[in-house]
Amino acid sequence: MKRTAIVCILIFPLLLSAANVFIWHYDPADTFYCPDAGMTINTLYWVQTLLTSQGHTCTIDTVLPSNVNSYDVVFALCGWYSC
DSSP: OHHHHHHHHHHHHHHHHOOEEEEEESOTTOEEEETTTTEEEETHHHHHHHHHHTTOEEEEESSOOSOOTTOSEEEEEOOOOOO
């Protein structure tokens, strides 16, 4: 818990200044019903909604590029664990 809080404190200022975000959406077919959204969504929905509402530019792809140096932040959305 303590380690998570430290990581969040260190990453938060970076997220505030990030202008160019890459979202690696590994499994777009992994969907679930979200009562808050009132529809079936995937793991990308809330992350993209939050980032774009804060004015960040998001590039989304299912393939992780070999060079991510041009991005300020990279999110790796790997889906939900399901049996």
